[in-house]
Amino acid sequence: MRRRRRASFPPRESSECWLFSVSGHCSLPVAGRTERTSRVRPSTSGAICAIAEKGSAVKDCAICGKMTVPGSTYCARCRKFMSGKYDHQARRQALKEAWNRGQDGFMCRYTGVKLDENDTKDPWYLSFDHRVPGKKGDLAVTARFVNTVKATLTADQFPKVMEALARHLEGEPFDKESIVE
Numbered sequence: 001m002r003r004r005r006r007a008s009f010p011p012r013e014s015s016e017c018w019l020f021s022v023s024g025h026c027s028l029p030v031a032g033r034t035e036r037t038s039r040v041r042p043s044t045s046g047a048i049c050a051i052a053e054k055g056s057a058v059k060d061c062a063i064c065g066k067m068t069v070p071g072s073t074y075c076a077r078c079r080k081f082m083s084g085k086y087d088h089q090a091r092r093q094a095l096k097e098a099w100n101r102g103q104d105g106f107m108c109r110y111t112g113v114k115l116d117e118n119d120t121k122d123p124w125y126l127s128f129d130h131r132v133p134g135k136k137g138d139l140a141v142t143a144r145f146v147n148t149v150k151a152t153l154t155a156d157q158f159p160k161v162m163e164a165l166a167r168h169l170e171g172e173p174f175d176k177e178s179i180v181e
Helices: 018-023 076-082 088-098 144-150 157-169
Strands: 040-042 048-050 126-130 139-143
Touching (some): 076 088, 088 139, 139 144
Antiparallel strands (some): 040 048, 126 139
């Protein structure tokens, strides 16, 4: 089996596209606009140029609006939370609701904090929570530790428990009866 040649940066030749060799697509300017393609060819002058494939339109991610991975509805960032998962529509809706363009990330539904998307051991890692425990299709994006704490509580019970816990940490006795519905 032949091994693929590793891409070098900067490119060894002026006609080689480093971005294409690393990511499989290119975002070089073509005729005054940026187009993403899956084919990159050197121009006759030796300069780098991208030739858009026939029929390969640049699409926006269905969740965050960024450029998609070729052949996908999602960008690479969103795709890792969607690929091969159950409850596809519910996940998509939850991610759309959690996306914050200004923060360029997903926000926890319960805390409002920007979530970590890379370190799966981080307590602030993006997690999906059933708003009503066990009910399919009703998901919210939360921090992993919040999802663990919430466990079998409903979305209405959870804030009441947190308020009771906060009062308890300030010195008041924990009032279990105030949170039971």
